Amino acid sequence: MSLFFENPILDYPFPPRPKLLSEQEKQYYRERIKTLLAERNAVLVAHYYTDPDIQALAEETGGCVADSLEMARFGSLHPATTLIVAGVRFMGETAKILNPEKTVLMPTLAAECSLDLGCPIEQFNAFCDSHPERTVVVYANTSAEVKARADWVVTSSIAVELIEHLDSLGEKLIWAPDRHLGSYVQKQTGADILCWQGACIVHDEFKTQALARMKALYPQAAVLVHPESPQSVVEMADAVGSTSQLINAAKTLPHRELIVATDRGIFYKMQQACPEKVLIEAPTAGEGATCRSCAHCPWMAMNGVQAIFSALVADGGEHEIQVAAGVREKALLPLNRMLAFAATLKS
Numbered sequence: 001m002s003l004f005f006e007n008p009i010l011d012y013p014f015p016p017r018p019k020l021l022s023e024q025e026k027q028y029y030r031e032r033i034k035t036l037l038a039e040r041n042a043v044l045v046a047h048y049y050t051d052p053d054i055q056a057l058a059e060e061t062g063g064c065v066a067d068s069l070e071m072a073r074f075g076s077l078h079p080a081t082t083l084i085v086a087g088v089r090f091m092g093e094t095a096k097i098l099n100p101e102k103t104v105l106m107p108t109l110a111a112e113c114s115l116d117l118g119c120p121i122e123q124f125n126a127f128c129d130s131h132p133e134r135t136v137v138v139y140a141n142t143s144a145e146v147k148a149r150a151d152w153v154v155t156s157s158i159a160v161e162l163i164e165h166l167d168s169l170g171e172k173l174i175w176a177p178d179r180h181l182g183s184y185v186q187k188q189t190g191a192d193i194l195c196w197q198g199a200c201i202v203h204d205e206f207k208t209q210a211l212a213r214m215k216a217l218y219p220q221a222a223v224l225v226h227p228e229s230p231q232s233v234v235e236m237a238d239a240v241g242s243t244s245q246l247i248n249a250a251k252t253l254p255h256r257e258l259i260v261a262t263d264r265g266i267f268y269k270m271q272q273a274c275p276e277k278v279l280i281e282a283p284t285a286g287e288g289a290t291c292r293s294c295a296h297c298p299w300m301a302m303n304g305v306q307a308i309f310s311a312l313v314a315d316g317g318e319h320e321i322q323v324a325a326g327v328r329e330k331a332l333l334p335l336n337r338m339l340a341f342a343a344t345l346k347s
């Protein structure tokens with residue numbers, strides 16, 4: 001059984017587009033960042049959706065480019081005392097919750113996520129309070145406060161397995177905040193899920209009719225879809241999965257052409273994984289009035305080299321992630337449960 005709670009989707013403030021830098025300026029910042037990372041015993045941890053420049057810099061400097069689960073693992077295991085998290089704020093908060101002894105800096109704390117913004121703690125508390133019999137599972141894309149309220153945190157890479165596990169224990173669940181991923185997981189597992197109605201502004205934009213037209217143009221292509229996309233788009237997919245799973249699918253599927261429905265930032269690592277393949281962006285509503293993201297997250301785009309340089313120079317202040325001790329202690333529990341569960345899957 002699947003029940004859906006009719007909570008409103010909020011209207012999100014959108015960040016300004018970052019200033020474009022010349023190649024010379026970029027090169028200047030890259031060199032300065034390399035020096036500062038070494039001087040400050042810092043490491044750059046970047047998400048797959050950041051710009052290719054940032055991903056290349058993370059690789060070049062011994063950092064990592066990964067999904068949010070792997071970013072959390074890497075940050076915890078790496079000996080650096082400062083983590084520069086190039087992503088969105090919940091990723092920085094997760095790094096701080098797992099590593100309270102480390103300094104966690106972000107290029108900008110204004111890098112939000114529509115899923116996080118669409119699940120404010122006061123409304124979420126009221127929602128959970130009215131269903132006390134349900135186990136609360138929240139996606140990693142939530143604030144530290146929402147995680148502190150949860151029994152489990154989960155990422156898309158292990159969502160189906162975790163919900164299957166909880167369902168096998170007979171647990172009824174609250175799922176938040178992504179409605180499309182919640183619906184996908186519910187269909188895969190048959191679990192009893194009450195779902196929050198948040199959405200990712202990037203994946204919500206993929207359109208079935210335009211995708212069908214693109215499929216007609218590239219009849220031999222496979223379609224790869226992230227499950228934060230609407231169900232009708234997921235149903236057209238040859239492979240559905242998290243960012244890491246999509247990169248893996250791109251490598252292993254026999255198709256030479258791949259239509260990819262997720263943030264275009266992923267193309268950098270996907271093309272590295274299978275240089276012989278042709279990667280095609282799945283269509284969104286286009287640069288028209290209704291398209292708010294056009295396959296690239298506006299908050300991920302805030303992670304430029306200039307902002308990373310500023311974070312390293314400022315050494316804290318407006319770039320440093322802080323999580324209140326009480327919230328941290330509570331949020332650590334469901335995060336550690338997730339990491340332990342992910343480890344059992346790996347082994």
Ligand code: SF4
Binds near residue numbers: 112203263300
């Ligand atoms: S791509 Fe979507 S889920 Fe990811 S940070 Fe941006 S808004 Fe959030």
